[in-house]
Amino acid sequence: MTQSPVHNGAEQIRLGGTCYIWQDGQLLDADGRTVPLRAKSLRMLEVLLSERGRIVSKDRLSELVWPDVIATDESIARCIADIRKALGDIVHKAVETFPKQGYRLNVEMRGQSIPTPTGRTGLLILAVSCAVILLGINLWFSDTRVGAPDTQIAFPAADLQKSVAILPFTADAEQDRLLAGGLSDDLEIRLSEISGIRIVSQVQTQAMAARLDSLIELSQVLTARYLIGGSVRSKGGDVAVSLQLINGSDGATIWADRFEGPRENLLAYRQKLPEALVKAMHVTLEPRDLQRLAREGTTVPAAFEDVMHARRELSLFTYQGSLAAEKYLRRALERDPDYARAYAELAAAFAIRFENSWVVLSGADTEKALYFAQKALELDAELWLAHYALGRLHSVIPSGDIDVALNHLRTAMSLQPANDDARIYYATLTTMAGRPEAALPQFESVMATHPVPPFWYYIGYSNTLLHLRRYDEAEEAALTCVNQMPNSPYCLRALVALYGRLGRQDDADWTMVEYAALGYELTIAAMMKSALERDPSMYAFLEESYRLAGVE
Known part of the structure; x- marks a missing residue:
């Protein structure tokens, strides 16, 4: 032994x-x-x-x-x-x-x-x-020449020249780690709303940063032209935040800034960060970008931190995480009843619950979710996240309307053309409405131009390929999804269906064990509750795929 x-x-x-x-x-x-x-x-x-x-x-x-x-x-x-x-x-x-x-x-x-x-x-x-x-x-962040190679990195396409990866912000104390995570999440949200910038998902960035020692190599792997690093430290009753913008091609620091003072003054500092960063990256701001940057969202620091805590909980993709997120978001609204983003995040959290059959009282949850999204739009008519949440909700709630969902997603895309999330979900719903052949070019366009597509992009892509009977390509997409987020039930369900169609029982059994180990019910009834397919023949095809894999 x-x-x-x-x-x-x-x-x-x-x-x-x-x-x-x-x-x-x-x-x-x-x-x-x-x-x-x-x-x-x-x-x-x-x-x-x-x-x-x-x-x-x-x-x-x-x-x-x-x-x-x-x-x-x-x-x-x-x-x-x-x-x-x-x-x-x-x-x-x-x-x-x-x-x-x-x-x-x-x-x-x-x-x-x-x-x-x-x-x-x-x-x-x-x-x-x-x-x-x-x-x-x-x-790592203070040495601007760590692991610099002898040659410059060649970036593959002009539209990736403004792609940005936000590195894990460092901190020592627990309360500082939470604030560091919240600041990096907030920066990702706000930069993703700016035209001409593409953000590499933090899940990908964190995973690769843990494996690579060189900032330049990390930039090359992520296809990120710029890297943003930061640290958070408490000093008595004050907090110190340091930030750096790093050129991915040579590891040199392009811009650096520091805040030190009371935590309640951090929001004012946070408000100016995106504009300072895009200026350092020489990004031209459109009029709509300037309008978005001018909106503060909230002036209550504690409400802002609650929303950031909630986003961290939601990123776990668990029911308990969803409940914790709701608690944080409701507390944020108690602190600031006019915080539009908190309402939109609540609506999106309920959409995730419906997608995973985590709802207890379907009618009551539907009513609450729609109220949260509509309230967000009442407070901020141009908040793309609210339209995006409504699009997701109408695709999963019992009373939902697929055409209404698609209309809200079109609005989200028009409000935020640089954000691919709404575009991918629109393509996903196009497939589920019975038009996978129309959705495929949409997926391929986004996947080809996105620096590093996040795991959930591959779910809709894999399902589209499944319904087009392109099983080998569908498996490749589903495995990429699993490699990025192994605890995602979406990815594992996609693989179960695929292995059923491919007749690979050993692979199907292995995947189902992984799925059950995450705490999900391995039955036809439970798995089909999560199906987005609205076309009857596609719904039947998916159900048969699960049965072929051995799900009963």
């Missing part, structure tokens, strides 16, 4: 910008506190650590973690889920799934076989060591 990687010693585990300590069969955080894990999950983590960087099969995991019995796929999947939760591995990049092969742990180890110091002093030494590692990560 494989032995523990370290005995009577300790190792530091680096996962992106986070540091853990592995000591005597226990997982500790950077402060030396035990990270709770069940015994079998701890043993599985120990095995994966000893084989890090290599794929470990399910049979091998069963042999090493359950030596006296044969473990079920569900038991293995549950331990994997526990480890991912403990490591904060939302996008499944630390513990990576390889269908029909196994799992691979992707972490860096430092200080291998360190003699373990004892007591609080020993833990302090390990924590300081982790802090030194993280300091090196933070210095």
Whole structure:
């Protein structure tokens, strides 16, 4: 049997910008506190650590973690889920799934076989060591020539010259990490509303930033002309925020700025950031861009932070995350009853619930969701997100109208031509209305020009290819979706249907185990509740695909 990687010693585990300590069969955080894990999950983590960087099969995991019995796929999947939760591995990049092969742990180890110091002093030494590692990560932003190659990067197309990737903002304290995430999310939202700029999704950026050491290499992989880095630090009752705009072709800092002062003054600073950044990028602002930038959204700092917290919760794509997001958004509206974006985000959150059958009282939830979207438009008639939310709602609520949905999406596209989200959802609904051949060119146009399409773009694209019977291409799109967001039920449902059509039962079984391990009901009735197909023949085709895969 494989032995523990370290005995009577300790190792530091680096996962992106986070540091853990592995000591005597226990997982500790950077402060030396035990990270709770069940015994079998701890043993599985120990095995994966000893084989890090290599794929470990399910049979091998069963042999090493359950030596006296044969473990079920569900038991293995549950331990994997526990480890991912403990490591904060939302996008499944630390513990990576390889269908029909196994799992691979992707972490860096430092200080291998360190003699373990004892007591609080020993833990302090390990924590300081982790802090030194993280300091090196933070210095990434101050060293403008990290890993610079000898040659310039050639960017592939003129329309990508203004593509931007927002790097994970760094912070130490928990409250600073939440604020850092909120600021980067807000900056992504506001920059995406500016004509002529394309934003690389933060999910993609964070995943690649954890793997690559060079800013220039990261820029090349993401096809991003510019990178934005930032850090947040609390200093007594004040907060310090540092930002940099980095040229992806040579790693040089083009623009830098710093805010230091009371948290309540941060909103005024945040208001001027997009305009300062686009000026540094030499982007020409259209009249509508100037109007959007002039709108403050809210003047209540706490309401702004609540909306940013809500967006983080929604990004988890879980029912609990959805409930937490609703709590934050309602609190934001208590603080500022005229906050249009908070209403629009609430409407979008309810649309996601309907898409995943997370609603309890369908009629009441429908009424609330439509009210939130209409209220957002009453407060800001040109808020594209409100029209986008209405488009999604009318595609999923029982009383929805597909033509109304498409009209709202057209309005969202006219209000925000540079944002591809509405365009992709419009193409998705075009397919579901029974016109996949008309939707395909729309998908191909967006996918060809978007710097790095986010995972959910591939869902609609895969479904369109499925209904066109182009199964191999549909599988490629669905697998790309799963690789980007392994915990997305949408991606896994698409694969189940595809493997049913392809007659690949082993692949279908593996995918269904992953789907069930996320807590979703694996029945025809439950899966068809999430179907967007409005054309009867397409609905029947999807249902038959699930049955061919073995769903009952």
